[in-house]
Amino acid sequence: MAQPPKTAVTRRRRILDAAARVVRQKGRGATIDDIAKEANYSPAALYRHFPGKDAIFQGLSHEIGARMLEIFSEAPPLKLSFEQHLKWVLYRLAEFANDERDVFIAAISWAPPVGLESDEANAHRSAFGDAMIALMKQGIEEGVLREEAPELYAMAFGGMLNALNEAWILTGPFDLKPRIDELYTLFLRGASPA
Numbered sequence: 001m002a003q004p005p006k007t008a009v010t011r012r013r014r015i016l017d018a019a020a021r022v023v024r025q026k027g028r029g030a031t032i033d034d035i036a037k038e039a040n041y042s043p044a045a046l047y048r049h050f051p052g053k054d055a056i057f058q059g060l061s062h063e064i065g066a067r068m069l070e071i072f073s074e075a076p077p078l079k080l081s082f083e084q085h086l087k088w089v090l091y092r093l094a095e096f097a098n099d100e101r102d103v104f105i106a107a108i109s110w111a112p113p114v115g116l117e118s119d120e121a122n123a124h125r126s127a128f129g130d131a132m133i134a135l136m137k138q139g140i141e142e143g144v145l146r147e148e149a150p151e152l153y154a155m156a157f158g159g160m161l162n163a164l165n166e167a168w169i170l171t172g173p174f175d176l177k178p179r180i181d182e183l184y185t186l187f188l189r190g191a192s193p194a
Contacts (some may be wrong), residue, residue: 012049015039016063019056020102057106064100064107065124071096072131082139087184089135093161094176097168105169129154144188157187 018039022030036043050056136153139145
């Protein structure tokens with residue numbers, strides 16, 4: 001039986017997955033030749049989909065940013081309190097990071113510094129921030145968080161998540177959910193009105 005034709009999306013996905021695996025093995029020393037070999041393509045075939053290595057890693061970063069935004073912005077299947085909603089989102093992020101570990105680590109490792117990102121990446125970052133702020137507003141409205149600027153809570157919690165990401169990448173893998181529970185508790189203790 002003949003295999004179905006590969007679409008450009010399927011080929012692109014295969015290249016991005018191969019790039020993620022190569023980065024896990026070789027770090028920033030990964031080359032187009034390494035990625036092509038891992039994807040079972042010629043280097044010339046890679047250039048038909050991406051103009052260069054940086055574009056491949058921008059593709060990984062975009063993919064991760066879009067998926068994280070989707071997870072954070074998605075409404076839960078039922079009405080949840082702030083605490084339940086926050087934990088639901090965090091556990092879904094942990095499952096995503098665990099399921100797509102190589103892609104996640106490669107994208108985070110290769111992400112350009114803030115301010116030097118593409119317009120698309122900046123739009124994801126801004127939308128992610130807006131979703132985090134909306135969630136923090138829910139916490140304030142329910143009386144779980146003190147009356148403070150929700151942007152400050154979003155920055156504080158975002159910083160905690162970034163620190164967890166870095167620890168997981170550098171010293172992991174480790175089970176993210178217990179660490180998320182610890183950060184969640186620490187955050188709520190520091191932000192609670194009592």
